[in-house]
Amino acid sequence: MTATALALVLAAALLHATWNLALKRSARKLVVSWLSLLPGTLLASPGLLLLPGGPGISPAAWACILATGLLHALYFLFLSEAYERGELSLVYPLARGSGPLLVALLAPLLLGEVLTPGGATGIGLVVLGLFGVAGGPGPATPRQSRLLAQWHAPHVAMALLTGLTIAGYSLVDKVGVGLVHPYLYQFFMFGVAFLALTPYVLWRQRPSLASLRAEWRTVALVGVFSFVAYLLVLFALRLAKVAYVVAAREVSIVFGVALGAAFLGERHGARRLIAAASIAAGTLLIGLSR
Numbered sequence: 001m002t003a004t005a006l007a008l009v010l011a012a013a014l015l016h017a018t019w020n021l022a023l024k025r026s027a028r029k030l031v032v033s034w035l036s037l038l039p040g041t042l043l044a045s046p047g048l049l050l051l052p053g054g055p056g057i058s059p060a061a062w063a064c065i066l067a068t069g070l071l072h073a074l075y076f077l078f079l080s081e082a083y084e085r086g087e088l089s090l091v092y093p094l095a096r097g098s099g100p101l102l103v104a105l106l107a108p109l110l111l112g113e114v115l116t117p118g119g120a121t122g123i124g125l126v127v128l129g130l131f132g133v134a135g136g137p138g139p140a141t142p143r144q145s146r147l148l149a150q151w152h153a154p155h156v157a158m159a160l161l162t163g164l165t166i167a168g169y170s171l172v173d174k175v176g177v178g179l180v181h182p183y184l185y186q187f188f189m190f191g192v193a194f195l196a197l198t199p200y201v202l203w204r205q206r207p208s209l210a211s212l213r214a215e216w217r218t219v220a221l222v223g224v225f226s227f228v229a230y231l232l233v234l235f236a237l238r239l240a241k242v243a244y245v246v247a248a249r250e251v252s253i254v255f256g257v258a259l260g261a262a263f264l265g266e267r268h269g270a271r272r273l274i275a276a277a278s279i280a281a282g283t284l285l286i287g288l289s290r
Helices: 003-025 029-035 039-050 059-085 088-110 117-135 154-176 182-204 212-237 242-264 270-288
Strands: none
Touching: 003 029, 003 059, 003 088, 003 212, 003 242, 003 270, 029 059, 029 182, 029 212, 039 182, 039 212, 059 088, 059 154, 059 182, 088 117, 088 154, 088 242, 117 242, 117 270, 154 212, 154 242, 182 212, 212 242, 242 270
């Protein structure tokens, strides 16, 4: 991974952890997720006129946009449901950690990417660190980690489903950004996700819409930060292998753990500090790989 790609991914990771904290603190998580798809898209729309070559999109590119839009709709649905019951420091690592693991396993099969030994080792350290963060502190029994003790809990299932969507849209996006400019790609992708979520939100969350005025700052923050963060990732995908990009993004867990402690009062023991060090080491290995 080049220095430029790594810098883009690290900036995206900080923005991503920040908007996840804001979403976790929200009282209307799914509605905020749904409406947050609009601010960044609306702010980005004037820039479409400046794209070189105009907004031409091939049928294959439209297929990628549709697929990633639907996967992102599921991503926001599952993530919002997970945050309704689970802590940021449990849901966030589990959701983000399962994504790169699946991508690392599937990218060589689906995209023909070959990982270097350093890159593969880095991915392994990142994934181990993420699951270490998710597993502590406070085991329910002497032989069960916190994660295993809650394995059947709804928020754990939702977090794992979130990770599955992350793997899916990351693989689709690696192909999509090779067919169309990332700026244009994300503009339409967020639009598809918004339209896909609308029927469900209006059906299940209509009462929350009446009292949404108090959440407008959260909607704006989540919307702008999520748009900019993912745009940076899409540009990084043009410069590096998808497995490296997805794994390097997971340094956001370090930011997420710190934000959870600072703003939500979540406890963190030595196990999570060691896990965070594993994430940092893995990210460094990924950054040095080619």
